[in-house]
Amino acid sequence: MERLKVNLLGIELSNPVIPASGTFGYGREFAELYDINILGTFSFKGTTLHPRLGNPLPRIAEAPAGMLNAVGLQNPGVDRVIAEELPALARIFHKPVMANVSGFSVDEYAETCRRLDACVQVGWLEVNISCPNVHGGGMSFGTDPAMAAAVTRAVKAVTTKPVIMKLSPNVTDIAAIARACADAGADGLSLINTLMGMRIDLRTRRPVIANVTGGLSGPAVFPVALRMVYQVARAVDIPVIGMGGVASAEDVIEMMLAGATAVEVGAANLVDPFACKKIIEDLPGVMDRYGIERLDKWR
Amino acid sequence: MRQVIYTIVENTPLTANVYRMRLRGDTSAIVAPGQFINLQIGGLYLRRPISVCDWDGDGLTIIYKVVGKGTEALSGMAPGEALDSLSGLGNGYDLTCAGESPVLIGGGVGVPPLYGLAKRLMRQGRAVTVCLGFNTASEVFYEDAFRALGCEVRVSTVDGSHGAKGFVTAILPEHPTHYYACGSEPMLRAVFKALPCSGQLSFEARMGCGFGACMGCTCETIAGYKRICRDGPVMRKEELIWNA
Ligand SMILES: Cc1cc2nc3c(=O)[nH]c(=O)nc-3n(C[C@H](O)[C@H](O)[C@H](O)COP(=O)(O)OP(=O)(O)OC[C@H]3O[C@@H](n4cnc5c(N)ncnc54)[C@H](O)[C@@H]3O)c2cc1C
Ligand SMILES: Cc1cc2nc3c(=O)[nH]c(=O)nc-3n(C[C@H](O)[C@H](O)[C@H](O)COP(=O)(O)O)c2cc1C
Numbered sequence A: 001m002e003r004l005k006v007n008l009l010g011i012e013l014s015n016p017v018i019p020a021s022g023t024f025g026y027g028r029e030f031a032e033l034y035d036i037n038i039l040g041t042f043s044f045k046g047t048t049l050h051p052r053l054g055n056p057l058p059r060i061a062e063a064p065a066g067m068l069n070a071v072g073l074q075n076p077g078v079d080r081v082i083a084e085e086l087p088a089l090a091r092i093f094h095k096p097v098m099a100n101v102s103g104f105s106v107d108e109y110a111e112t113c114r115r116l117d118a119c120v121q122v123g124w125l126e127v128n129i130s131c132p133n134v135h136g137g138g139m140s141f142g143t144d145p146a147m148a149a150a151v152t153r154a155v156k157a158v159t160t161k162p163v164i165m166k167l168s169p170n171v172t173d174i175a176a177i178a179r180a181c182a183d184a185g186a187d188g189l190s191l192i193n194t195l196m197g198m199r200i201d202l203r204t205r206r207p208v209i210a211n212v213t214g215g216l217s218g219p220a221v222f223p224v225a226l227r228m229v230y231q232v233a234r235a236v237d238i239p240v241i242g243m244g245g246v247a248s249a250e251d252v253i254e255m256m257l258a259g260a261t262a263v264e265v266g267a268a269n270l271v272d273p274f275a276c277k278k279i280i281e282d283l284p285g286v287m288d289r290y291g292i293e294r295l296d297k298w299r
Numbered sequence B: 001m002r003q004v005i006y007t008i009v010e011n012t013p014l015t016a017n018v019y020r021m022r023l024r025g026d027t028s029a030i031v032a033p034g035q036f037i038n039l040q041i042g043g044l045y046l047r048r049p050i051s052v053c054d055w056d057g058d059g060l061t062i063i064y065k066v067v068g069k070g071t072e073a074l075s076g077m078a079p080g081e082a083l084d085s086l087s088g089l090g091n092g093y094d095l096t097c098a099g100e101s102p103v104l105i106g107g108g109v110g111v112p113p114l115y116g117l118a119k120r121l122m123r124q125g126r127a128v129t130v131c132l133g134f135n136t137a138s139e140v141f142y143e144d145a146f147r148a149l150g151c152e153v154r155v156s157t158v159d160g161s162h163g164a165k166g167f168v169t170a171i172l173p174e175h176p177t178h179y180y181a182c183g184s185e186p187m188l189r190a191v192f193k194a195l196p197c198s199g200q201l202s203f204e205a206r207m208g209c210g211f212g213a214c215m216g217c218t219c220e221t222i223a224g225y226k227r228i229c230r231d232g233p234v235m236r237k238e239e240l241i242w243n244a
């Protein structure tokens, strides 16, 4: 449908709805449920240079209107993703996919992105800078403008694909991090990643999550995410992808009103595997209700 | 997997805090005993996984213990109410490995999925022994239901108030051809140690999705990391790394 189309950094999306990294695997489970080609694109599971086993269990906890996760970036490593997941994906998904990349040093980010740069299926690189920097005392890359800029520059140097820096909300001034990434050459920004949280089990008096802390997502974070998207969209001149608690077509429109060019949907896919399909189907009706003709030029 | 809106037709207590719920609706996604459904419960964000106890063309039975907010809310639901569910999740037990005289071993709310399994193994003409372990007499359920299927039923309670005194490992048959187990991890480990024959064990984990998308539930096996929700919940004894 023409009126749902948006352009994300030079690539046309049939609609602005993008399942978020870590909630859609590499697409296979959902392809059994519906034709995933109805999506704008999707962001695949956070991929690192080397395979990662992730954190001990439990990794998941309930939260009011949301959930905590501490999966710990379990993934098979970039080489197996390229050798196995992407060929399998090619059979079920015929659009450019967004490659989500994580790392624990600047060199690791750059090397993973360099390898993914060679993949024709990859349309965009989404660089998750919420990870701890092992050479920087474990502080997250996304909490320091200089470190965020260093990752941006290193990744930009090894790829011709559009680079989207995915920002952490666990900072005092997200606009400052956003500007640092934009100044360092980022093509776009996406936000928010999960908000750090925790739960304690009253019976055992111990944290529910084995890792002690976990990332909060789901509807609980939507107003926080929306505020941050709004601040960032005003601070930079590059496109912004909004996410955090999006669960309906109305939420998508609200994110776009705050300044987002496209919108990612995370935890909602886990509790309702058809969430993105329903949102896409609901969009035209919601646009009619609020007098929105097209999604590309209306703000 | 299939999303199904089930209608509650019965929700009755079997013990002080264990309930049996019968649901009417599409069961076409359920293909093996040991699979589970993932229920959306009002007021909670994440779905709650519960094993299929038994099923037929019209609906299914679940048995659950009240342990927290979700199962508490479930116990308050009435016949006629609807339950949004992801149905037919997980792999379930493989019946082809049973041999002539399999043993089914369940502890507490690990017992329910063994009922659907016992029913199907009996239909195949196997000599099924069922060993059920509980804490105390007041917590025992489904002993007679298994007997009505024609199984040999043995019960143990930790305090000896009903059946043999002690853990379920005290009442296991000598030479079963294969075992099927479901219960707490300590129980599974004890069974794993006690029985030399081949077996299948059903595991639990806190789940984000229940269908393999989030990596919230993985466990290590000899064949690498597996998702309990999708590659399990039933694992073969031979693939566990407990041997070490
Ligand atoms: C594949 C599978 C099949 C299951 N089948 C059954 C069944 O047939 N009958 C039954 O009574 N229960 C079953 N469970 C356990 C059931 O899912 C939990 O008891 C339920 O999710 C608790 O929800 P709650 O909101 O009441 O408790 P919460 O408030 O979430 O937690 C209360 C307590 O329950 C425990 N718990 C929470 N979630 C889980 C979980 N997913 N697995 C294990 N323990 C948990 C926690 O340790 C906590 O102490 C199964 C679990 C899995 C993974
Ligand atoms: C189970 C789970 C795993 C996630 N894994 C990743 C990941 O690998 N990489 C990443 O950049 N974000 C990851 N995220 C964050 C989401 O992509 C998203 O930024 C966040 O959850 C906020 O959106 P939501 O509220 O719609 O879930 C994960 C989130 C969840 C719930």
Ligand code: FES
Pocket: B206, B207, B208, B209, B210, B211, B212, B213, B214, B215, B216, B217, B218, B227, B228, B229, B230
């Ligand atoms: S619970 Fe999500 S992968 Fe198993």
